[in-house]
Amino acid sequence: MTVTERLRAVLPGSSEPADAGEPGTPTAPGGEAVGAGWQRAGVVGLLTGLASVLVVVGPVVLAWLVEPVGAGTPGQAVGTGAALWLLTSGAHVAVGGVTVSLVPLAGLALLVLVAWLGAREAMVDVSTDGEYWWGLLPTPLAAALGAWWAGYAGAVVGAVALTFAGPVRVGPLSLVVPSVLVPLAALALALRPVALDDPDVLGPRLSLARVPDTIRRGVRPGLAGAGVLLAAGLVAVVAAVALAWGEVSTISEGVAAAGLGGVVLALAQVASLPNLALWAVSFLAGPGFRVVDGGDVTWSGAEGGLLPMVPVLAALPRPGAFPWFVALGGLVVVGVGAHAARRALSEVARLSRLRTKLAVAFWACVTTALVIAGLDVLAGGSVGQFRLADVGAPAGRLFLALLAELCLGALVVVVRDAWRLRR
Structure with a gap:
């Protein structure tokens, strides 16, 4: 059987038999395409x-x-x-x-x-x-x-x-x-x-x-958790750009981004939006990110630095200390961990052992943290030399921070599920 025939056989409403070849397709003596x-x-x-x-x-x-x-x-x-x-x-x-x-x-x-x-x-x-x-x-x-x-x-x-x-x-x-x-x-x-x-x-x-059952069952919820984190980061970036649209437009005009050049610049920034979303996720998780050497943005505040003339960077916060409640952004990551754990629990039997549920939820969190950190490594971290030689989020610290916060949210969900079963 061919790939086409296998997929055609499962299409809704298809009346063609699974072993029928395309008209004019040469067939082997046994009738196989x-x-x-x-x-x-x-x-x-x-x-x-x-x-x-x-x-x-x-x-x-x-x-x-x-x-x-x-x-x-x-x-x-x-x-x-x-x-x-x-x-x-x-x-x-x-x-x-x-x-x-x-x-x-x-x-x-x-x-x-x-x-x-x-x-x-x-x-x-x-x-x-x-x-x-x-x-x-x-x-x-x-x-x-x-x-x-x-x-x-x-x-x-x-x-x-x-x-x-x-x-x-x-x-x-x-x-x-x-x-x-x-x-x-x-x-x-x-x-x-x-x-x-x-x-x-x-x-x-x-x-x-060949993959252990607990790991296999945690992959899909973990991928979903990574998608939710990226969506949250993207929302944060879009909101920041919208609030600073005046400054963004001013810098865009300052670099003479008009006509086709403006279109190219806009497309380049749109293509990099997921990168900025990763930076936002790293900020929510705690490690923060770096735009230029000496220009880190973390929970404690934003450090000053001469930024590249890229319009979207005008949405960055002004240098200075942040109020204490900015650290509550970590609760977003904890909530995503809880979401991944709920999806992970749906992958196992309701009366499964607590150890099994904890293992599946843990591997879901590991998958989420690995995907985000892996994307950060793949996206690179250099747009020039000297002060622009290392920009973006620190992948190692980001993975550890995400894993800790995700596991915290997952633990709350699994323990709550166990408590409800004992009632």
């Missing part, structure tokens, strides 16, 4: 990567054509666009001695979405039968997805080659993210509906049965 093969998947992977590159390079070249800056050439514009695509995909870039590693998470999510669409297309009419390749996936499916991955990696190599036409260079070690992590995330999203339809598609080495 023959997959399109790894060659097609490799071509789809290359086209997926090129389409993803075009998402970033296209606007950059358009901006250069409309408002050319200096004596740059079209080749330099393309090279700069390719470098920006690699940065958005998670790589670190450098111009001269200045390293930029602050990855816009919204842009990264868009590129993962493009890659997911391509990976899903590469799986069309690929057989899910046969022996497992290294215990991971059926051999035909593994060959197709491997070819897709190779094609996508070829586009990454092409983008790196294009950067030599411009002034920006890419850190070799950081290419692991665009060439491995991004396609891996896309493949995981593409395989998810197939695995839900038939868990046997995943080989023994990928089977969730």
Whole structure:
């Protein structure tokens, strides 16, 4: 059976039998549809990567054509666009001695979405039968997805080659993210509906049965908790920008952000909103964040410092000490821990042992803290040199603070649940 047939068989209202092939699709002697093969998947992977590159390079070249800056050439514009695509995909870039590693998470999510669409297309009419390749996936499916991955990696190599036409260079070690992590995330999203339809598609080495039950049951509530935390941080950022809109507009005019340049600047700030949401989450949790060296913002207050001319940074609080009740922002994180614990308890039987419930709730909190801290590590922390060499939230301290506060909220929910059962 192919991937397409498996998904079609579970579509609501589908009257087509699960083993029917597409009209004109060649079939094997037993009637099974023959997959399109790894060659097609490799071509789809290359086209997926090129389409993803075009998402970033296209606007950059358009901006250069409309408002050319200096004596740059079209080749330099393309090279700069390719470098920006690699940065958005998670790589670190450098111009001269200045390293930029602050990855816009919204842009990264868009590129993962493009890659997911391509990976899903590469799986069309690929057989899910046969022996497992290294215990991971059926051999035909593994060959197709491997070819897709190779094609996508070829586009990454092409983008790196294009950067030599411009002034920006890419850190070799950081290419692991665009060439491995991004396609891996896309493949995981593409395989998810197939695995839900038939868990046997995943080989023994990928089977969730290898994961302890308490950890597996805590993953989904933990991911939901991370989503709630990011949403809370995003709300805080949007509210701060709205309250300081006058200052934001003034700085935007001061950097001459008009016409297409203003659109590009606005898009760059929107793409970085999840990064700012992470900063807000770190502030709520206690560790705070750093905009420039000597410009930390924590529960105790905001330190002064000369800020970059980025309009959205005008929403930062004025330097000075904060009142005591600002520390109550930690209760937001505690509440998210309670929310994750409630969802975790719904994953286990009502009369399960207290130890089991505590373990599932704990792993939900660990998942939430790991996702937030992992995103902070992935987003990077440098937008320049000297005072801009380390900005953002401290990932290590953020993880520990989140875990402690989340577990506090989870403990309250689990203990309350146990008390209600004993009544």
